[in-house]
Amino acid sequence: MMRYYSRSTGSTYITGVHAVIPSDAVPITDEVFLTVFSRPWANKILSHDERGIPVLIERPIKPLTAEELCAGIDRAADMARQTAAGDPLRALEYNKAFADAVAFKADGYPAANVPETVSAWAVAGRTPEQAAVEIIAKAMAFDSQLLAIRTIRLKAKESVRTLIAENEAAAAEMTAQVAINNLRGLVSETSPRED
Structure with missing residues (x-):
């Protein structure tokens, strides 16, 4: 079983579990999955790098209106x-x-x-x-x-x-x-x- 991440859906998929995996999905390691999806995201938001691998980035600070x-x-x-x-x-x-x-x-x-x-x-x-x-x-x-x-x-x-x-x-x-x-x-x- 391989785990994949789709930047278009922001979700992960596992072969043999999910019948349909988006075409933009890229394989990710268990380490990436645990780092990005298994820990609280305090002050972080989900993004992806240039290869489509999920990463956590600092939440941008939006100035108050x-x-x-x-x-x-x-x-x-x-x-x-x-x-x-x-x-x-x-x-x-x-x-x-x-x-x-x-x-x-x-x-x-x-x-x-x-x-x-x-x-x-x-x-x-x-x-x-x-x-x-x-x-x-x-x-x-x-x-x-x-x-x-x-x-x-x-x-x-x-x-x-x-x-x-x-x-x-x-x-x-x-x-x-x-x-x-x-x-x-x-x-x-x-x-x-x-x-």
Whole structure:
């Protein structure tokens, strides 16, 4: 029994086992068969040499597209926003508390008219005025963080698209990775809002 390999089908054949063997099939040794077909092909793909003998070659590295790189930046920005905000439903509570605190401040902090969202934070020795000031400061810091996330995301995506259009795939990948690292670093320095 002889073993053959066909480059047109990418398969092996054995005389006496296979009734039809393609015309481009070439004989291969058991050593070639074991090397190419019996081991995992991690990062390798099947090819053949000039004689049609099967060989494993390194998988070509395909550069990521602008869409793939931008999607990675968007995922990192989504995670950064989620980390910064915590529970998305709590954002409604924060927005209400902020609006109430701003209105309370604009009215001159009247002791007889403290909004519930502000008085809920006026604990542990905080006055309603201090609570309102803290709520406003936290909301402004959060808005600043969201703006930083947006700015990093949009600038990086535009740079990536420009670099890909200029056939600078390696620079585009580096730009995307730097943006992703910056987004991760931006939120790793702070915890989600806790008021």
